[in-house]
Amino acid sequence: MTTSNAFKRIWLITGASRGIGAKIAAAALxxxxxxxxxARDASSIVQRFGEQPGLLATSLDVTDEAQGIAVAQxxxxxxxRIDVLVNNAGFGLLGAVExxxxxxxxxxxxxxxxxxxxxxxxxxxxxxxxxSGHVINLSSVGGYRSGPGFGVYCSxxxxxxxxxxxxxxxxxxLGIKVTIxxxxxxxTEFLEGNSLVESPSxxxxxxxxxxxxxxxxxxxxxxxxxxxxxxxxxxxxxVETANAPLRLPLGSDCVAAIEAKNSxxxxxxxxxxEVSVSTxx
Numbered sequence: 551m552t553t554s555n556a557f558k559r560i561w562l563i564t565g566a567s568r569g570i571g572a573k574i575a576a577a578a579l580x581x582x583x584x585x586x587x588x589a590r591d592a593s594s595i596v597q598r599f600g601e602q603p604g605l606l607a608t609s610l611d612v613t614d615e616a617q618g619i620a621v622a623q624x625x626x627x628x629x630x631r632i633d634v635l636v637n638n639a640g641f642g643l644l645g646a647v648e649x650x651x652x653x654x655x656x657x658x659x660x661x662x663x664x665x666x667x668x669x670x671x672x673x674x675x676x677x678x679x680x681x682s683g684h685v686i687n688l689s690s691v692g693g694y695r696s697g698p699g700f701g702v703y704c705s706x707x708x709x710x711x712x713x714x715x716x717x718x719x720x721x722x723x724l725g726i727k728v729t730i731x732x733x734x735x736x737x738t739e740f741l742e743g744n745s746l747v748e749s750p751s752x753x754x755x756x757x758x759x760x761x762x763x764x765x766x767x768x769x770x771x772x773x774x775x776x777x778x779x780x781x782x783x784x785x786x787x788x789v790e791t792a793n794a795p796l797r798l799p800l801g802s803d804c805v806a807a808i809e810a811k812n813s814x815x816x817x818x819x820x821x822x823x824e825v826s827v828s829t830x831x
Contacts, residue, residue, distance in 0.1 A: 557584040557604055559789060560629045562622070564612055564669055565639030567594040569745065570688065570736065570778055574636055577782035579604055586625040586632070588612075588639075612639045612665030618672040626676055634789050635673045637666045638688045640706070644767060645749030646760035647701040654749055655702050662706035667713070674726075681725040684789055687714045691734045691804040694797075695811045698756070699763025711797075718796050727794045731785075732808075734801030736776030776801040 561578045565571040566587035575585045575595075579602070587595045588610035595607035606628050610621050625632050640662040643654055670685060677683030692700055693707030711730055718728040748764065781800055788794060799805055819826070 557582065559583040559633040560586070560625065560631050561634045561636060562586040562625050562632050562673060563636040563638060564588050564610060567598060570733065570781060571638040572598060573778045573782035574638065574785050575599070577786055581786050584629055586621070588621055612669055613660045615668045618668040622672040622676060631680060632673055632676050632683065634684045634686065635670065636686045636688070637669060639665060640688065642700065642703045642746040643749065644699055644746055644764060645751065646699065646753060646756040649749045649751040649753055649756065649760065650702045651749070651751065654747065658702060659706055663709045666710060677726050678724055684727040684729065684794065685717060686729050686731055686788070689730045689732045691732055691807050693732055695807050698759035715796065728796070729788060729794050730797045732797060732799040732804055733781060734776055734804030734807070735770065735774035736778045736781060736801065737774040
């Protein structure tokens with residue numbers, strides 16, 4: 551076992567070989583923390599970060615529950631504890647809801663929702679035993695506000711938000727924090743082929759809605775406004791704060807989207823309030 555006293559915190563990060571996951575791993579290592587960095591192929595992590603005492607690169611397919619349990623146990627055996635879990639692994643699905651096949655929907659749920667649950671359930675027994683820890687679930691602006699072209703993907707992030715709210719309430723009495731991180735559009739490879747699946751089915755009736763979003767995604771990729779290095783630095787601030795928030799939106803575009811949705815919901819509730827409260831006995 552590597553002595554955990556040599557490191558301020560021990561992180562377990564899924565999807566750590568590229569994108570936001572890799573940026574968070576790099577920031578944690580630079581901060582003097584240790585990282586159990588996982589990806590489907592652990593060699594991709596070693597290629598990116600090299601061999602270093604604070605890094606344990608581990609292969610993990612989050613859809614495999616047994617692998618999740620094994621990785622959590624390996625982290626405990628190597629570093630002695632897990633202080634921070636970052637559920638980052640996931641991918642997007644682009645296309646109208648009707649255009650998405652049952653298989654496409656199932657696969658994105660297997661990773662984004664059931665995969666997150668697999669890893670969380672594997673780590674929580676260790677955090678509960680320590681009465682300490684911080685679970686950070688990567689959601690999205692799409693976990694707060696859905697839209698055409700990303701309906702299925704957003705629904706997985708809505709699920710993450712619902713699970714996280716419950717976990718927050720369940721784990722707070724045990725000394726474990728839960729935070730939902732909601733990035734807007736950040737300049738990563740998310741809109742590229744490795745992180746985003748575009749449904750091959752296309753229905754002409756959706757050309758002006760989901761079809762337009764398909765075009766915008768191609769134009770925006772690698773030109774997003776958010777700086778992923780700044781996001782990673784915020785993650786360090788987040789785990790070091792005593793009063794971590796339940797939700798942390800990141801990016802001016804995400805903040806604007808949340809404010810717009812809150813305003814819409816408030817106005818709609820005002821218009822329909824009399825009808826809404828009329829159904830009580």
